Amino acid sequence: MNYFYLKFILTNILFSLTACALILRFRGGNKEHTLWELVLYSLGLGPMVTVTLLYYLLIIVPQHPPAFYQLIVILLFSSAALLGIGGFREMGRQTRRQFNRILQQFKASGIQSRLKDITYWALIATLFLSVFYIYIGTVRHNRLEGHDALIYGNFGKLYLHQRKIEYSNVMLPADNGFMFQGSPKPAFSLLLTWEQLVNTETINKSPYFDTYFRSISGYYGILILLVAFLWLYRKNRWLALIGNLMMFTAFGFFKIMIDLHLDSFRIYFLTLAWIWLAYALKNNQRFSFVMFSLFSGFAAFAHLIGLVAAAICGLVYLLYMEGTFKKRSCRSLLFLLIVILCGGLHYVLEAFYGSVAGFLSYF
Amino acid sequence: MTKHLTYLKPILCILLLLVLLGLIIGQVYNTIDSKQRGVLSKSEDYRSEIETPAKKMLNGYLGVFFRFKYLGNLNWLAVPLVFWFFWGTGRVPKERWQYALVTVWFLTFLFIAFKGYYNSRYQLTLLPFTLVVILLMLWEIVKHQKRYIKILSFGLLFLTALFNVVHYADQYKFFTDLKIKRSTAHFPEQLINFLNSRPDIGQKRSQVLVFNQPLYYYHTEKQGIDYQNPYNLRMFLQLLRKEGSSRKMNTLFRKKHKTKYILISWTAESQYKDRMMTEFLNTQCKLLFNDNGYKLYKIRDPHLIKELHKKEYRHIKNVQHLKPQIQGQRGSFQITKDPKQNLLTLINQKPDQEGRRLLQLSFGSTLGEAAGKYLHLIVEAKIPTHLINRENYIFIQDYKEGWERNRHYYAAKFMRRYLVSRKIRPGSTNISLGIRFVPKSPQDKLTIKSINAYISDNPL
Numbered sequence: 007m008n009y010f011y012l013k014f015i016l017t018n019i020l021f022s023l024t025a026c027a028l029i030l031r032f033r034g035g036n037k038e039h040t041l042w043e044l045v046l047y048s049l050g051l052g053p054m055v056t057v058t059l060l061y062y063l064l065i066i067v068p069q070h071p072p073a074f075y076q077l078i079v080i081l082l083f084s085s086a087a088l089l090g091i092g093g094f095r096e097m098g099r100q101t102r103r104q105f106n107r108i109l110q111q112f113k114a115s116g117i118q119s120r121l122k123d124i125t126y127w128a129l130i131a132t133l134f135l136s137v138f139y140i141y142i143g144t145v146r147h148n149r150l151e152g153h154d155a156l157i158y159g160n161f162g163k164l165y166l167h168q169r170k171i172e173y174s175n176v177m178l179p180a181d182n183g184f185m186f187q188g189s190p191k192p193a194f195s196l197l198l199t200w201e202q203l204v205n206t207e208t209i210n211k212s213p214y215f216d217t218y219f220r221s222i223s224g225y226y227g228i229l230i231l232l233v234a235f236l237w238l239y240r241k242n243r244w245l246a247l248i249g250n251l252m253m254f255t256a257f258g259f260f261k262i263m264i265d266l267h268l269d270s271f272r273i274y275f276l277t278l279a280w281i282w283l284a285y286a287l288k289n290n291q292r293f294s295f296v297m298f299s300l301f302s303g304f305a306a307f308a309h310l311i312g313l314v315a316a317a318i319c320g321l322v323y324l325l326y327m328e329g330t331f332k333k334r335s336c337r338s339l340l341f342l343l344i345v346i347l348c349g350g351l352h353y354v355l356e357a358f359y360g361s362v363a364g365f366l367s368y369f
Numbered sequence: 370m371t372k373h374l375t376y377l378k379p380i381l382c383i384l385l386l387l388v389l390l391g392l393i394i395g396q397v398y399n400t401i402d403s404k405q406r407g408v409l410s411k412s413e414d415y416r417s418e419i420e421t422p423a424k425k426m427l428n429g430y431l432g433v434f435f436r437f438k439y440l441g442n443l444n445w446l447a448v449p450l451v452f453w454f455f456w457g458t459g460r461v462p463k464e465r466w467q468y469a470l471v472t473v474w475f476l477t478f479l480f481i482a483f484k485g486y487y488n489s490r491y492q493l494t495l496l497p498f499t500l501v502v503i504l505l506m507l508w509e510i511v512k513h514q515k516r517y518i519k520i521l522s523f524g525l526l527f528l529t530a531l532f533n534v535v536h537y538a539d540q541y542k543f544f545t546d547l548k549i550k551r552s553t554a555h556f557p558e559q560l561i562n563f564l565n566s567r568p569d570i571g572q573k574r575s576q577v578l579v580f581n582q583p584l585y586y587y588h589t590e591k592q593g594i595d596y597q598n599p600y601n602l603r604m605f606l607q608l609l610r611k612e613g614s615s616r617k618m619n620t621l622f623r624k625k626h627k628t629k630y631i632l633i634s635w636t637a638e639s640q641y642k643d644r645m646m647t648e649f650l651n652t653q654c655k656l657l658f659n660d661n662g663y664k665l666y667k668i669r670d671p672h673l674i675k676e677l678h679k680k681e682y683r684h685i686k687n688v689q690h691l692k693p694q695i696q697g698q699r700g701s702f703q704i705t706k707d708p709k710q711n712l713l714t715l716i717n718q719k720p721d722q723e724g725r726r727l728l729q730l731s732f733g734s735t736l737g738e739a740a741g742k743y744l745h746l747i748v749e750a751k752i753p754t755h756l757i758n759r760e761n762y763i764f765i766q767d768y769k770e771g772w773e774r775n776r777h778y779y780a781a782k783f784m785r786r787y788l789v790s791r792k793i794r795p796g797s798t799n800i801s802l803g804i805r806f807v808p809k810s811p812q813d814k815l816t817i818k819s820i821n822a823y824i825s826d827n828p829l
Binding site for chain 2: 139140143144147148149150151153156157159160163177179180182183184185186187209210230233234237238241242244245248249251252253255256257258259260261262264265267269272273276277280283284285287288311314315318319322323325326327328
């Protein structure tokens with residue numbers, strides 16, 4: 007379990023905050039987004055950027071010892087943290103400012119208002135504590151199962167053992183005999199590879215060997231709830247509470263929280279790609295455009311539906327953006343390039359070098 | 370801005386109308402088609418809850434809106450609200466990003482509706498976005514209304530959420546127990562521990578044939594042969610054959626492919642029940658483990674017939690020549706014996722007055738010596754495909770303060786060998802071996818080629 011905490015704090019918190027610092031550092035004059043909004047969006051970036059880096063490393067410099075890949079990824083994030091040091095400062099400044107503002111508001115308010123606030127946040131806390139109960143219970147008690155989730159897991163193990171990612175038309179079994187006639191997307195599997203790079207020797211020695219991998223589903227499920235909360239809270243805080251309740255009581259959403267699958271992971275990136283599409287068209291700023299392209303790319307990297315959605319997003323952006331045809335075309339090409347860099351490369355390589363069982367053959 | 374975007378409204382309108390038309394035509398086609406075929410759907414459709422044309426339409430193609438169980442009760446509001454937003458809010462200008470989001474959402478919906486309609490997981494893709502947009506739009510409607518209308522609206526929304534929880538309470542409870550409290554274990558923990566603790570399983574010379582069980586490769590560090598492995602494809606194809614010798618297959622597995630175990634789930638087993646696989650698993654393998662539907666078989670070494678020739682198995686001679694006793698009969702049957710071909714044929718002639726058809730034959734009134742020992746019945750038989758069900762089987766039963774019965778169901782319309790074993794309870798006062806035949810129509814026929822029985826001190 008110690009490895010789990012290490013991986014979780016490193017990947018989901020520290021790497022994500024590094025991504026947020028970089029975003030704050032390079033967002034230019036864009037002040038449309040609050041700190042909380044950007045932090046929330048960045049919390050999903052840590053794991054995804056990590057697996058994207060790992061994907062490139064396993065393609066470009068394959069078959070090195072596990073420590074090599076960890077070191078490179080940590081070094082890259084450390085460099086990014088140094089580069090985004092200004093972003094960290096801003097994060098600290100804004101956090102202090104917001105905290106003071108909330109405190110002053112609370113002090114200035116009357117007893118009735120305070121009681122209302124306390125009741126509201128107690129209800130929110132109850133809701134999220136229930137979600138946490140489900141999250142912790144699921145991660146602690148469930149072994150990975152279900153055909154599709156296990157296929158992703160097996161690919162994660164395969165990448166770890168081979169320490170390379172191959173593209174080939176020839177379907178051959180792995181060393182342990184594992185075979186799969188399909189075209190699974192590597193992002194989710196690489197989360198297991200990343201987890202196991204630390205503790206290769208403990209695979210299947212303990213039921214907790216893949217805890218981090220199993221925690222992903224619930225983690226992104228909570229992020230989706232928080233994003234929904236944020237958007238509804240802007241209109242009305244009771245609407246936010248009801249909205250979260252409605253989302254959580256949809257049986258399908260409850261299922262994706264407990265199923266240890268990739269659904270919440272892929273849905274999170276697709277939803278954010280759409281949010282950034284709206285921003286990109288609304289303010290026509292480079293920052294929003296880059297964020298839109300990044301999230302579309304990650305959505306494509308996560309799943310085939312994400313790839314289709316990214317293609318649709320690209321076309322819609324071309325159709326609806328303001329500007330000359332030349333500007334639209336340049337932006338669309340840039341969008342395509344960023345999507346390919348953020349994971350779309352997988353599909354390009356599949357198209358040229360072959361997938362194990364048919365290009366785009368399976369979800 | 371809105372001036373040069375006006376062309377988008379008719380485009381959206383036409384797109385929506387086209388989809389509506391397509392859905393209506395699809396609905397009509399499905400209804401006619403299902404009536405023509407008389408068969409509604411496959412078992413996968415039942416699992417996906419899209420087994421009837423109406424369900425296929427509502428839970429499948431339009432599942433994003435109407436799959437209430439998985440996606441909540443509000444999503445159907447998306448369509449009227451989008452219409453209201455674009456056409457019902459008067460002259461309030463709409464922004465480009467609003468049109469863009471509707472287009473992206475709509476095209477993704479189409480993709481999911483036609484490519485991923487069978488799986489609620491894919492429909493879930495749109496849930497967070499759709500639900501938030503619906504709530505934002507509902508807020509736009511009530512935000513300027515009086516306070517009590519807002520409270521009433523929130524109350525209604527709360528009730529819809531509550532309704533879902535109450536309506537599917539048993540499902541929530543089941544999954545909470547299953548996955549969060551773990552009061553009902555479902556993972557084959559014992560099987561995985563067994564595999565991991567046995568160094569003789571999953572080695573180069575004792576490989577495991579793995580039937581679509583990625584769990585084996587994930588939760589163990591053992592060697593397996595995947596059923597799709599091209600180098601061993603012959604082994605798999607043998608199992609998929611309709612005819613052939615299970616004895617030869619046993620040799621092929623053990624000698625050529627060094628395969629000694631088979632890992633399969635009950636779902637895969639039932640999927641291939643009319644193939645050679647059923648006979649092979651039943652007669653040429655020993656069931657080592659059955660943990661939550663995951664089964665580990667060990668291939669017999671030597672094969673069944675050779676093993677039965679060993680001293681410890683005593684053949685009960687002439688079981689098939691004994692005159693069968695009728696244990697139960699509904700309707701009239703013709704029982705013929707062809708001594709030349711050594712075939713016993715049971716043919717239904719007509720049902721009884723209540724329309725029932727059943728014949729149960731028993732072959733053992735002198736089996737008292739089997740008490741406390743293992744009794745094995747091996748029958749070679751064939752039965753029409755439509756009678757492969759839970760009513761037609763071979764069995765061994767004993768009586769001690771009540772009947773207890775072990776059975777094996779027929780699985781193929783071809784001549785196949787079936788084995789059933791049972792440890793007879795000491796002190797059993799009545800023991801019988803038998804066959805049960807429940808036809809559905811006149812001329813339904815059960816043909817039996819041989820019946821053999823053995824007694825042993827140990828399980829087979």
